[in-house]
Amino acid sequence: MSPNHSRADLPEIAPAVQQEMERLAAMPAVRSAFNWLRAQEPQLAQWQMEMARIPAPSFGESARAAWLAERFREVGLDDVRIDDVGNVFGVHPGIIETAQSNSTPASRGRRYVALSAHIDTVFPANTPLNIRQQGSRLYGAGVSDNGAGVAAMLATAAVLGAVPVRHGLPFVFIGNVGEEGEGDLRGMRHIFSTPRWKDSIAYSVVLDGAGTDSVVAEALGSRRFEVVVRGPGGHSWSDFGAPNPIVILARAIDVFTAAPVPGTPKTTFNIGVIRGGTSVNSIPESASMKVDIRSTSMAEMERLEQTLRLALNRAVEDETLAAEMRSAAQKRPRVSCEVVAIGNRPAGELAPGARILHVIRAVDAQLNNAAQVQRASTDANIPMSLGLEAIAIGGGGSGGGAHTLQEWFDSSGRELGLKRIFLTLLALAGVE
Numbered sequence: 001m002s003p004n005h006s007r008a009d010l011p012e013i014a015p016a017v018q019q020e021m022e023r024l025a026a027m028p029a030v031r032s033a034f035n036w037l038r039a040q041e042p043q044l045a046q047w048q049m050e051m052a053r054i055p056a057p058s059f060g061e062s063a064r065a066a067w068l069a070e071r072f073r074e075v076g077l078d079d080v081r082i083d084d085v086g087n088v089f090g091v092h093p094g095i096i097e098t099a100q101s102n103s104t105p106a107s108r109g110r111r112y113v114a115l116s117a118h119i120d121t122v123f124p125a126n127t128p129l130n131i132r133q134q135g136s137r138l139y140g141a142g143v144s145d146n147g148a149g150v151a152a153m154l155a156t157a158a159v160l161g162a163v164p165v166r167h168g169l170p171f172v173f174i175g176n177v178g179e180e181g182e183g184d185l186r187g188m189r190h191i192f193s194t195p196r197w198k199d200s201i202a203y204s205v206v207l208d209g210a211g212t213d214s215v216v217a218e219a220l221g222s223r224r225f226e227v228v229v230r231g232p233g234g235h236s237w238s239d240f241g242a243p244n245p246i247v248i249l250a251r252a253i254d255v256f257t258a259a260p261v262p263g264t265p266k267t268t269f270n271i272g273v274i275r276g277g278t279s280v281n282s283i284p285e286s287a288s289m290k291v292d293i294r295s296t297s298m299a300e301m302e303r304l305e306q307t308l309r310l311a312l313n314r315a316v317e318d319e320t321l322a323a324e325m326r327s328a329a330q331k332r333p334r335v336s337c338e339v340v341a342i343g344n345r346p347a348g349e350l351a352p353g354a355r356i357l358h359v360i361r362a363v364d365a366q367l368n369n370a371a372q373v374q375r376a377s378t379d380a381n382i383p384m385s386l387g388l389e390a391i392a393i394g395g396g397g398s399g400g401g402a403h404t405l406q407e408w409f410d411s412s413g414r415e416l417g418l419k420r421i422f423l424t425l426l427a428l429a430g431v432e
Contacts, residue, residue, distance in 0.1 A: 010373055013365060014358045017427070021362040024426055033163040037155060037418045041411055045133060047071065048151040048409070051119075052131045052142045058120045058183030061086050068119060068175040071154055076161035077173060085190045088119070088175040092160050094167045094429055110200050112172045113428045115156060115421070117149035117207040117395070118179030118187065118379055122403045136411045144399030144409040149207035150175060152395030152414075156421050168430030169202065179208075179379050182224075184343045188382040203356050203428045204390035205421070206380045209402065210409055211394030212417045215360050218375035219384040221347025222294040223301050227252075227312060228338045233285030241327030243319045243335045245287035246276050251315035252308075253289070259307045267295035269304055296347050296375060312337050345377050348384035356389040359427045363420055393420065 024030055056064035068088045072080045077090030091112075121142040123129075131140035138147070157173050176187030192198045206216075229245035253271055261267040269292065276287025293304045316337050323333045350357050357373070364371045376392065383390035396417015401407040 010357075010361075011352050013361050017355075017358045017362045018365065021359075021366045021423065021427060024423060024431060025366050027165075027431070029163055029165045030423070030426070033159045033165065033422060034415075034419055036159050036162050037422070038415050040155060040158070041414065044151045044155055044414070045138060045411060047154055048138060048143060048147040049131045049133065049140075051150055052138075052140055052147045053129050055123070055125045055127065055129065056120050056142075057123060057125050058178050058180050058186075060125055061120050061177045064119050065175065065177070068150065072157065072173065075154060075158040077157055083190065083194070085187060086177040087187045087191060090157065090173045092157065092171040092173070094170040095432065111169055111202040112197075112200055113169050113425055114172050114174055114197075114201045114204045115153055115207065115425060116174035116176050116188075116204065116379060117153045118146050118177070119150060119175045120177050120180050120183055120187075121145070122180045128405070130405075138409045138411070139407070141405050141407055144407055145209045145402040146179075146207070148210040148395040148397055148399055148409050148414075150395075152207050152418060152421055155418055156425065159422065165426065166432045167426055168432075169428070171425060171429065172197075172201070176379060182342055185345055185379060185382055188379045192382050192386060192388075198386075201383070201388070204380060204383045204388065205356075205424055205428075206378055206390065206392035207395045207421070208378050208392050209394050210397045210399035210417075212369055212396055212413070212420055213371050214376075214394065215357070215364075215371050215373045216376045216378055216380055216392035217354075217357050217373050218296060218349040219345075219347050219381035220294055220296060220375050220377040221298060221301055221381065221385075222292060222343060222345045222377055223305055223341065224293070224343030225291045225305075225308070226288060226340045226342050227291065227308075228286060228288045228340070229312075229316070230286045230336045230338075231283070232334055234283045236281040236283060239283055241323055242283050243323040243333045245284050245335075248312075248315045248319045248335070248337070249274065249276070249287050249289050251318055252311040255311035255314060256291075256308050259304065259311075261304070262300065265295055265297040265300060267293075267297065267300040267304065269293050290342070292343075294377075296349065298347050301347070309339060312339065345381050346385035348381060348387075349375070350384065350389065350391070354389050356391055356428065360391055360393065360420075360424055363423045363427065366423065367416060367419060369416060369420060393417075393424075396420070
């Protein structure tokens, strides 16, 4: 989950939703489920550590997917499967689904509430995974992001088998691939382009990391590019005057970073990586940079992308002309510039009146949990960009050091997160 910002333009929680939440929280079966979840902390910690010990870089999640599929079967989910890109699915049927199964084909007419958590990490496959526990704390790469989210998802699936609750819509549990970095949300993209799921998931609740203090209800979009400039190269003395790819990048950066960006909708850009050259006395044959553009507005991202491309074209022309003048060359120096898209996360947001937003806010009010509604870049970007109802929340507890080998998770307070997730799902599905 990327850095986020809070929203203040929210209406009051719908009274009918708040009343339904009070009814749910008072149900004996729900109170029994809460007690069951409280007793499962040793099992949750064990699952969390087991998973974190399995390497799962983006595009290399297969071993972890197989592990999760086996856990889905153990907790009693139906129709457990792994799709073509490595996403793991398991279904818990609801009252509506059971009734439909007697009259309609399995793929027709059903609506689901989805609970998902990404299973990939930012760490390469050869990263030392020294996963360990000290009291209520777990330590090691990936234990919080997204060990906390997957453990909470498994806990929710398990409690539905242990404490029967008659919910209306069925639940689909998803361990998805490709959330981190250049994975570029590929797991979620595949799910919401698949006929079985794209029109049948009514609500998506995404679990990302630890905590209970936020609700992501606005998708922060981003576009990422690698820019590669190539030239003839040469010796700094004998080939002086040849076009320099590093100078071209410098010219382009100077123009691009002068572009105005609005405060509303908030829009940002960053040059995060620059590479090129072999020695101080060599004109490089190539140079590259990686550029990140972010906004809650698709139009603003498109505008900045066009600004970047124009800045590069101008820089190539200016440096080529300067090279011709410096060397009095008889022919135009050979220069090329390539812009490769390496990430494209769509923007989107929930309408203030969206049911899923009223539900999670009513849950927080019921549990006396203080949480801010925020914008961030998560798996929820995909359904939100399609106009579907989706949020991203944490799996409870607390964590830190994400994306480092010093990552940690503390299970103190995890129970609140699990209650929050369980009540949210039940309210979205409907309970007799």
